[in-house]
Amino acid sequence: MNVDPSNALMRDAEAASAEGIPPKMVARSVNVHYGATHALKDVSLDIQGYEVTALIGPSGCGKSTVLRCFNRMNEMFENTQTSGQVTIDGMDIYARDIDVVALRARVGMVFQRPNPFPKSIFDNIAYGPRIHGLAETKEDLEQIVEASLQRAGLWDEVKDRLKQSGTALSDGQQQRLCIARAIAVQPEVILMDEPCSALDPIATGKIEELIEELRTGFTIVIVTHSMQQAARVSQRTAFISRGELGEYGPTVEMFTKPRHERTKDYIMGRYG
């Protein structure tokens, strides 16, 4: 696939890269069609490792579609066509010989509504490591479950009731359970699709604090409706508008000195 380096958006996509450090994931000229709908138009975006990248934009702008390109989740929908290139550590994730299940272990996902399996808390976490063969013994598995729950800040709240159903937890706890489940298979990248939109401010605060801690070990891409949340948790922000990358840069600059009028109008809450 040919990519025109003089393309202004391409420069924007790369401008945000940390100097000298190759990006963890790269999207180049990605187009997505849902049937007749052209949902993403030529989107190019570099995702830097061990950082939180926020995707913001109005409803229906395509930000969740961008997110799902990074672990081929768009293929779950019928009549979806994706073109362009997406890589992780330089490897094309849309190549023919890619094992999608293994890819989604490397690039995990957390959804808008907490969606624990109707199983025990322990089994929710143990499910992934079991199917990916990450634990040889029962002790190994118990260790993974504890470490994952610890990392998600949930261990102290659930350690005495690991056999209870995951669905019996509060919404905020369920979302942290889902994050623990995602990190149990030791992913490199975690995609989060509006992970706090169903949570109250206290549960949201806990998730945001967790995101900040998680970025020491993982690369995180988060879609959020809340600009304040993007400002609080991310180092880089991409503004998606009408299926295109509108602007991409360091979060501080995006919220104090955006370069493009459309970004400005959106983040300032003005009619564009």
Add this chain to the structure above:
Amino acid sequence: MLPKHNLKAYDAELTELRALISQMGGMAQSLLEDAVAALLSRDSARAQSLISDDEAIDALEIEVERLAVQTIALRAPMADDLREIICALKISSILERIGDYAKNIAKRTTALSDDDISDHISILPEMARLASGMIQATLDAFVERDAEKAADVRDRDIRIDTIYNTLFRDMLSHMTENPDAITPSTHVLFIAKNIERIGDHATNAAEMVYYSATGNILETDRRKNDSTSYTTRDEIDQN
């Protein structure tokens, strides 16, 4: 021109903030010009009434702070809006300080009322007019979000500095020759210094407006012409 906010009340608050800053600026300008006029006409009664005018500027500063903090808390302003509100906060404290300098000029009217130093203070209205013009241009730039106009204000400060230098040397010579005139001359020096400082404050406000309009910091190596800090007695004697 930026489009309107989705929330009308937000636009109304920003409009009110701008109006308060304009009002403060207008009052600071009047106070400065009236204080110098009272001084020249030795009108102590008028000077006295100006001292209380400064309180009205102080009250407006508090109102600007209240509204700015409220808007930051309730609207979570971003980008241009954020920069403008921070700018309004800083400008209001600058205008309050300008009011203090003008009030200080008014206070010295009584101290100078019996002395004949008319020859030396005749340049003060021109200095005040220049400083007042800088305040006016800064506020126009703020309301119009005009970066170029804000940048131009800085270059005007050099004219005030030049007058101040000349007056400073003039007063030192005058004091050397007339030891009896040291008291009124010192007052005149303070008055001139106050106006010179007002020019500096207007310059700072203009730099803030430039940042508000563009998001960029104006380079700091502006031309200055106040050399009085380095003036020695020998130098005065030689002249």
